[in-house]
Amino acid sequence: LKLYKGHIYTKTEPFKGDSNKRFQANKELMESIYPILTKRMNQMIKEQFLPYYNKLDSFTEGNLNLQRGKEILQSLTDFYKTAYDLHFDIVMPQMSLNTKVEEYYKNLTNKKSGHDVYELLTGKMNKSLETDQQLSRLALTVKGDAELTKIFEEECTETLLKKLEENKAAKSFMAEVDTFLKQYGYRSVVSHDFVGETWLENPLHALLIIQGYVNDGYNFDENFKQTVKKREQNYNEFLEQIADSTHKEEFKKYYQWALDASVIRDDHHFYIDAMLDAKARLFLIKLGDLLVHHHVFLMKEDIFFLYLDEVKSLLENPVDVKELVEKRKKEHAEHEQMPNLPRYFGVPEPAHLKEAEKYMGAIEENDDNSEHSIKGLASSSGTYTGKVKVISNTKEFYKLEKGDVLVCKTTTPLWTTLFQTAGAVITDAGGILSHSAIIAREYEIPAVVGTKISTNKLKDGDIVMVDGTNGIVTLLNE
Structure with missing residues (x-):
């Protein structure tokens, strides 16, 4: 990990051993768990996450002193490490299965892009x-x-x-x-x-x-019923096009596993990404209250502007850090407004950028972009013409009116509720497996994701045509 101006960059280290051997072992392991991915996730949530959350709730509601606060903070830190081990154990096999189904689909249809296949994975309650x-x-x-x-x-x-x-x-x-x-x-x-x-x-x-x-x-x-109906219809039509019965049965097998696992993206976020942070926040606010009582800073939320080792040290020896907190708050506000942050450090190979693009969206701006056209990733098919609303954060949700084109950096499950209001979606970041792409497909609205520049180039009131089938946004202002 690298921290740069308040933003975290990550680097994946290549495997040092025999990669062919590792790929083979991974393939065998994946094949054995593909049929049970959702069941496996639910078991981990039930056995590991929910019991710890109940424990953390009781800590948040109970009495707290400095020593006890330090012990619980350590247990929370330890649990985060366990939680994110499990998180990737849940998410990575599903990504692997999706890739497999996408490859099958591309081979069966002779298409260069397989994003259409994800429209066959909608209409599953998550x-x-x-x-x-x-x-x-x-x-x-x-x-x-x-x-x-x-x-x-x-x-x-x-x-x-x-x-x-x-x-x-x-x-x-x-x-x-x-x-x-x-x-x-x-x-x-x-x-x-x-x-x-x-x-x-x-x-x-x-x-x-x-x-x-x-x-x-x-x-x-009503809307959900329609989505399920359309998915089933599209799937049956697609199967009819496959002449070879062996290929058809093979595709059906992996497809059914992928459809069953399609809930993982949002369910893991609900129980892990969102719930762990929310429950941790409520405990940390209680800890912040304790430190306010010991005159360490002025507001309980100030705890979020300190590093973990600093909080541990303050629980051992409470001293006044009000000046430091104010300095950090100021820096945080500046970092949030930073324009033109580097997308990466070093010199990645084109193949690495291509692989990253699938999950993150464009790393570099597309050379084919022009004054009136922005290229991104085709993520949810169809075309739509409408008025742009650039939404920067949850406080601006109210701006989006029925039929507007939602333009944003990216979306998380918290933003799902905007998709039934929007006529189409354009994002700066994210690939065809990003949250924005998945939910746009669920709501059957066109989406072009990973454009890198849409929030800078487009402004409220612009009229655009969003072509989610080909990944092109056309600016139609006179």
Whole structure:
């Protein structure tokens, strides 16, 4: 790992031994676990993650002194190492299976790109879609009550929560929201970070999505039914085109395994990437409170501007670090606004860049880009013409209106709810297996991902044509 101006770069070390032998061993191992990838993930979550989360919850709710705080912090650090070992153990085999299915598909269709095959892996319920489904149902509850509907249609962001808390008619609805948050609220508004508050801490994040659904008249269940139907239809049509029965049966076998495993991307994120950080944040805030009590800094959230070894040292010997924290906060704000960060260090070979592109999107800007056209990766087919809205963070979600083209750096499962509002999606980062690409396919909207430059080149109000079949964005402004 390398830290540069607040941004982390990673380097993968090539295997030092006999790589052919290793590939063969890996192939045999993968073949043995492909049929059980989802079952295997669920077992790891049940046996390793959920018991630790229950333990961490009890630490967060219990009494804390400096010595106990240091012990729990060490156990949390140790668990992160275990968690990310398991994380890659879950994710990498699924990526391997997807690659296998994509290669089969390309050989059977003689296509250069196999991104179409991923449209045959949509319409499987996962934790991101399930969250969306529950939010949609809460919106339908609102629509069934005239008084609630009035509040959601009239109130702006700042007053919505207050109005609902004051209203007697909203009491049972808010109890439903509370139940929803206890199950789905362990996610931070800033993914893979402790600095953003969780949905659990502030119900407004969920309420604003519900408000959007109320105003759009969105019905998740109807849309999902259509997606499943379309996937089954496309799959059957594709099978009819395969003449060779041996190839057909072979493809069907791997395809069914990949379809079963297609939930892994979002389910692992729900239980590992999002939930671990959210539960860790809630404990660390409690630890921050303890350090405020010992006059180390002014606000409990200040703990997030210190390194782990510094926090351990302060739990042994609490001293005033207010000046250091202020300096770090200032640096953090500057680093967040950094333009033109280097994409990599050193001189990678073209083959390495090509491989990375599949998962990360364009590493270099496409030479074919022109004043009116941006090239990216074709990720979700179809074309769509609409008005651009550049969304930088969750605070700007409100800007996106029905039919707008969502333009952003990248998306995480927290952004899933925007996809039913957007007419198409364009991102700077991410490959055809990125979250943006997967969810665009689920919602059957065109997507061009990994353009590298869309958020710099496009601005709110631009009219663009998004060609998700060929990976081209055309600027149509007069």
